[in-house]
Amino acid sequence: MSKLVEVMVTGVSPEVKARIEAFKKIRQQEEEARKRLSIVRHKIAVISGKGGVGKSFVSTSIALTLAKKGYKVGLLDSDLHGPSIPKLLGLQGQKMSAGPPGIFPVDGPLGLKVVSIDFMLPSENVPVIWRGPLKTGAIRQLLSMVMWGPLDFLVIDLPPGTGDEPLSIVQLIKDLDGTVIVTSPSDLARVVVKKAVAFAKQLKVPIIGIIENMSYLKCPRCGEVIRVFGQGAGKKICEEMDVEFLGEIPIDPRISECTTRGKHFLECYPESDVARAVDTIAEKIVSKIKEMKE
Template identity: 55%
Template sequence: MSSKSMISPLEAMRAMIKKRMSNVRHKLAIISGKGGVGKSFVAASLALSLKKRGREVAILDADIHGPSIPKIMGIRGASMYVNPQGDLLPVISPSGVAVISIELLMTNPDLPVIWRGPLKGRAISEFLSKVSWGELDYLIIDLPPGTGDEALTVGQILPDLSGAIIVTAPSDLSKIVVKKAAIFCRELGIRILGIVENMSEFTCPRCGATYKLFGSGVGESMAKELGVEFLGSIPLDPRISEAMDRGELHKVLELSPIIAKSITKITEKVEEVLEKV
């Protein structure tokens, strides 16, 4: 048997991932050093904004233990399935964004996924290698908080990752975890496209006064310290959480000019940064 025919399962999977990803122009990882900063909201909002600009977009929900993208994107009662060719097909959300998530494979979404690291890495690798993504302008990968197995798998096995966007909140605690996320990216050779600061301020709907509830300027100052782009900030709006629970994030982005403007600016900045590659 020749050495060429002795291809390991890992090499075969990497080859299949490379083939699948050849039709995807940009692959973006959305990462945060800690939970509770609105990372999935930013990932979903960016996907919706890009779709509105005429781009072909898909989201890979890489949070195996806490998948939230299907609900945020308004997917109900749908499941992924395998076509006759053996390809796994994504579910198309009401907004037209394709979604892949472990939740869309579960018969009972209330059951927890109790997996160790290798199984989680395997699941993400299977998604990347077996999903028929089609022609995409953007594949947005919503990673779980922190720098664990899922993020490590994506960083190591995904070829030509366009870069990562770090999401933070305007608090002193966030400074520490932003640095950790940045170091993680640089250790793996992942380009940091920039930092997004979520929940930057709150405007009272009654009096119009603006309040910096959690601090101010953290995202921008961290971007300067790390030598990366500050992609923009997103104000706090209580309607966001309510809309995500209903799967109607796209409606809030249409009804809230302030939020919509912030997301649009960030989207434009992301595309501008990518053009510099």
């Protein structure tokens, strides 16, 4: 049928028809994603204005700590360009299995349900070269297919900044309990991370609080505390932007050693200062979420 004849018969051009179909598909995927996420009680997005502050380390640590407390926890790595969750958890090279009902997350330590774009790439050296709409589409499609099952918490690790991925997650998951914002102690981070706070406020996403990572290094011999990366940006941001400070996490050089061994740091060193700090932070997150729901 020629374009002209089709327009005469159906009243719409093939282009318009294709656009209507694409729009319908997006709506269907959004609906499906919401349905699958409806059995997840609490959804927390971990964001930061700045890369390299340890956001993925913090996301994995919170997820594992909640799992250790007996909660059923899922972890979504939505950093399409630098997915690092599988590596931090020693799950590199694993694949998500797919069946008629959808895609199944990879089983991580302590029963964590882990989803990452990295599990779908043929090799870790393959870069993801996508622009905005494609990235939004990928996250939407992924969430429309994942079979999380019933979960108490879903921790979502977002890529740095306030770009396409954070925006699409916030738009897609309208019932986010809130966001946890990670900063490093430096003044440079403070300026950038404040933008993430403003981003959350602008989008009316509740802010659970701010975590300062890599706050200090404790000398293993004499116990002296050295503030390697500066003084307390986390607390300053909280005062300036009126948000809650959730705590500081020290630097531990053994983190990368564990990652190289294919284990998460908290599995290797459950009695460390880092583990204790994350435990206190996780408790605060749980009680703040309860408080915010009341």
